[in-house]
Amino acid sequence: MKIIIVGDGKVGYSLAESLSQENHDITIIDKNPEALKKASDYLDVMCIQGNGLSASILIEAGVKTADILIAATSSDEMNMVCCLTGKKLGAERTIARIRDPEYAKELSILRDELDLDLVINPEQAAAREIARLLRFHSAMDIEIFAKGRVELVELKVTEEMPIIDMDFMTISKKISSNVLIGAVLRDNEVIIPNGSFVVKENDILYILGEPSSVFDFGRQIKKCIPKIRNVMIVGGGRIAYYLARNLRQFDMKVKIIEENMDRCVELSELLPDCLIIKGDGTDYSLLQSENLSDMDAFVSLTGHDEENLIAALLAKQSGVKKVIAKVTRINYPTIIKNMGIDCVVNPKIITSNYITRYVRGLTNAQGNPVETLYSIIGGQAEALEFIVHNNNAKFLNVPLKKLKLKEGVLIAVIVRKNDIIIPHGDDVIKKGDKVIIITKNRHLTDLNEIIASGGI
């Protein structure tokens, strides 16, 4: 694919790095010749020096035949205008990085009006990632769909679980959680289950649903999800705000330590459920008086890498189970690994991974009428995203329980505007919905193909 990246900062560079390794044609536009020199020295990409907003520069970069334009400069407004210009000039898809929470609230309007295909907010993405790390063991395999609003989580069935020898119908009656078991891995073979499937020990279930529902489900079946109740966050920036809001959904108690008084006031208004403390997060006596050692998790999110690392080390020393630090500089991962901090997150890398994943989905879907395609469960199954058009008429507005689907196909999620629907028998597919299908059957290219002969 031909991809143009505007802005050669950390996100732009790491995007260019990972995308060029996947054999895409990358062109980078930036004003700063120093930044471009590094890219042209170490990456197999083309660099153009100039303003990414100017039409002539965009045309020189080949926007007319570009498949994707990614605007990753440091300014939200520039990214929006750049994507708008790019789309008008002929770019197939546009991706913008928009981080201001003011805009974040109006994302869906922005997305429609500017015709953006993907909007990414690095802080929000980082907060989601940290929340995920706190909820699950880091070794667990998690895939995300529908721009992060749906998760696919791997879960191994062990003997103490109450769901053994139950079929899916019973499970969904007993456990009140809005999730779907999308696939089962038994003896290394993927099964796309139906309602009468009986769970056995050592099965690996792939649970699909909104993050809070998946978490809830995990708790109800007593899967040893780490029991994290109390979380301390140092640094009250945007990530902390998003993270605190996120964690509240999972009934975790959050304590935020922030130095700036004004910000503290602001946070206490925004997050009435959280405890906001004004103070220095690297001050050991303060942390102790706020009973650091009784915390289940500790997250350091200040603007300084060094402070974050030191605070994280203090927390680890006091015996906190799970310690996460935000590190912006990416040059020394091995040193940090040896320091004993459980996880290190880098918002820029998360952003770039997120976009890379999206691009990968688009690349896989090339030549298919599918929107995106992800291979899941080690490549043994595929998750495909379709948009429902008129020609799928024969099953529009028909309750799903009346549809007869082919074997090995599952309607996993219906995305209707901003709503996520985990489908049950009575739900219907409407025109304009996005439908995510999980299938073992490769080469599925049309939504009509999921219906078994003599269906409906």
Added chain:
Amino acid sequence: MNIRMIIKVLGTLLIVEAASMLPSLLVSLIYGQDDFSAFVVTIMLLLVTGLIMYSIKAPNTNLYSKDGFAIVSLGWILVSLFGALPFFLSGAIPHFADAFFESVSGFTTTGSTILREVESLPRGILFWRSFTHWIGGMGVLVLMLAVLPKAGASTFQIMKAESPGPNPDKLVPKIGQTAKILYGIYLVLTIILIVLLVIAGMPLYDSLIHALGTAGTGGFSNMNRSVGAYNNVYAEVIITVFMFIFGTNFTLHYQVLKGNWKAMFKDDEFRFYLGTMVAAIILMTINLTGTIFNSVWESLRHASFQASTIMTTTGFATTDFNLWPSFSKVILVLLMFIGASAGSTAGGLKCIRIVLLLKTIKREVIKVIHPKSVCTVKVGGRVLDDSIVSGATSYFFAYMIIFTVAILIVSLDGFDLTTTFTSVATTIGNVGPGLEMVGPVGSFADYSVLSKIVFSFVMLFGRLEILPMLILFAPSFWKKVNI
């Protein structure tokens, strides 16, 4: 330095060279002369050495710019050494120093020769001699990048070090793709030229030889009297035009292919290149009419061919310009220094550097008049980085130093001043013929072995634009820990 990786790349390069000898093998098979075994032995040697070098394990595949430079300079020396083997083994050139000179002269697209007489040589050998022009013109390593299945990011260092010009750039995002496009344009233009020459009435074999020589702007011919031997006006005009085309920056060819005709005439370098050549042709035509040739047309015919052949540093000849009046000869020597465009197959200082130097002088003059003025050097409407501007001035100085040192050594042989001066000028500019003894009908055969080796290195210096070769002579480059 990442020595293991360098050896691995050089091994690949030798395998590519072995493959590039196959056409010559075929030619010698067709004509059934006694040079067949020389090619077979050389190809075997190349394959064995190449495979051994390639099989070295390199845990770290990163190449930095100094590694790129090392690969280019060592690669060219290696390729020239192996390229000399067919000449030496077939007995066509009995001394190895002579064979090496001929091989370097071929790969660097110089076209100077130590042979007094070429028409009696086996046809396969003559074909190989011209084929070295073709692959040397666009670059042996660029050829390697074009045929490699996947060229990594770090290989851009190699291309940067091999491509002529102050600021080589890619045409498309991927380096491998860029190399393929360059060789694609090159190949298509060469084939068009071959067809046109055949139509103009040249025999097929001779068309091939002259097309390869023109494309690489080399200048080896299979005739003792070069293109002049055919006395064919059409062929001369075709070659004149194509020498000019191959002396143009290939980025411009790519732009034209994409339908952007205007880019060609907006380009500062191309305008300078065209303007200088037209001016030289007009001045020489005026000078020659009445003194050497009787009619204006005949003067124009020979002046334009000679201007094109010298400025694009090809080095064919249709007449012995050694007999021309001094004014015309001086113009030709000046054209030798200027050379053609960056990013082409030609040698010399390159027009773009002359343009940059002229603009720098203009800036210096303005600085004297308005001491506080701030001026940037612009080319093609874009401000150039100061490092590129100062790079051009230091390149010019380095060029002159190499030139002076080489003259000093070569003068030990005791030939006259014009011969000594132009022989070095023609080899460093990768032109081919000089004046007096090394003129269009002369050869380098009478020089001593020392001079021949000096010439060989001077040609390499000229083709690789000095720095990659100069770096081999820097002691700190060879140290493991260089501080």
